[in-house]
Amino acid sequence: MTHLGMPAVPAQTRRPVGVEFSAQGHHFHAPDDLDVQAAAEAATAPLSVIVQVTKRCNFDCNMCSETLQMPDPTLQQLDTMRQNLAGTARVFLSGGEPMMRKDFSDIVDMWHQDAILAVPTNATHGMEHAKRIAGKVAYANVGFEGPRAAFQRIRSHDYDLTMTGIRALQEHGIPISMSAVVTRSYLPSMPYVVQIADVLDAGKVKFIMPLRKGNALKLPEHEFISNDEAEQAFSRLVAERTTHRWSPALRLTTWTPENEGHMICVEPNGVARAWPVYEAPDLWLEIGNVLHEPVSDIWKRYPYKRNHLQKYLSRTISSVPQGV
Template sequence: MTMLGMPAVPPAPPQVAGPVAFTAGHHFTVTGAASIEELAEAATVPLSVILQITKRCNFDCSFCSETLQLPDPTLPELDTIRSNLAGVGRVFLSGGEPLLRRDFGDIVDMYSPDFILGIPTNATRGLQHAKSMVDKVAFVNVGLEGPRATTNRVRGDYDQVMSGVRAFLDAGLPLSLSAVVYRSTLHALPFTYQIADVIGAGKLKLILPLRKGNALGLEANEFISIDEAGRTFDRLMEARSTHDWRPALRMTCWTPETEGHMILVEVTGKASAWPVYDAPDLLEPLGNVLTEPVTEIWKRYRYKRNHFAKYLGASIRTAANAGAPASDGHVGA
């Protein structure tokens, strides 16, 4: 059976009929007594899919895994993909940098009636596209590694990013932040959390880099261990309590419990489980949503439990936004 009757319309947090809901912290939560295993076994479609609408980007992030350049999918191709993703709860319209597409507003209009939409972006085209997302996307997720010097070194132009953030705020769009964590950026994380709090972000998502693309050129010392990641999370939780920071905090580490949890749809329609550690380019092919429905892709997907566990916060470190119940913060809990 299909698990989710989605979506509802932003800007209010979308509510989902069934055992899973989408929260003000911009993540899923279980509303009933079903276990992760029961939810995964009963589902016929994913909770969430990442759809690349372009490979192009105007930044050259030092951690970027998406360095292969391919032509953008056409609007008719994206409409076919939309139809074949029927039943999926949330779709990330991703890239590359998705807002580089001049027809980005048309794509949002195409997908917003059928899905909860998340938009991962570097925000540099925020002024051009903010209005096209109002009342159509659940949240915009802006990549930011910290204050100006840190973001400039790791990602790209901090001032361009913050200009886009201000445009999103002026339009009333719900925001979250994500930061890729290096050893050399650990000192900046409290400032990143402070920025997230100042802009009223629903969550701050911390991600460890994967050894692919540009990240293959990172010094080995930049990759922190799982234990270090845990201590980092705990220190941020202590600071959160001290400073009363409100955004939800989530940290994804690359462990057996999170392997393959994402379903990535590339610009060609090719769907893959990601990241699969022993697979070429960390991608395990599942099929193509230009030619078949996601229900068939799901049947071949062997990480169903990891998918549900990660997106429901059971295999990552997580703490809810202020005023909501928090988990104990342990990986795999």
């Protein structure tokens, strides 16, 4: 268990008292009686921020929301972002596919002293970076719609290459979690993903509803299921997990008013955006730029503080803890 006070942060930066990060479960948690609204107003930095170190990707997933390209940030720009994000508890070094950067290990070296690091990845470049990032990354979150046929239909890439990358990460002691986007045609595959995650000793499996953005705009309308349908599928999955004694934690995020704007995503140009904001263009709401100002200033004007804390404390999503 890692208390959020462990990374060195400026004295003026405040995080919610009592909030901790479970390295084993890959999540934040807090006492049940935490006053989330008061905690959000008292904090001066977010719990979690996504930093896109690149927009490039070697996959072409049919539900991907990140299809617009822009130049990669330089190491100097990333270092400025790092300094301006001081006080953020966890940073996702994300993409695109972040490990496509040849200098990805250098980026991890730059950031790992200042925040809990996680890496959303398709794992296909895991062999290139696993050794150097070992011990510096809390976990890698692998986008994974397996079994094989579903994976290759959705991700348009090599299932075996991803599995090879997962094994390389694990061989160097980097914990794994998995995530999958839930469309109607994907529903029958959900139990198989949890079974695969159980075999791989993944800490959790996250299921996320698609958003109408990027490649997902080309999905047929019938592929978008309702929140009720998603919750029913998740309930069936939880029952199967109990029957088969699968161990990964399970999460389901649906797009409700309580989850609006809960993510803070920093694009390669430093622009910080709340996401998803349902009525905003491209679901983005610009809230600042971490190349030019500290995250504490951005947090002051961020309109979704409560939603941010509630989601990352698993209070506005369906959640089942790790264990059999």
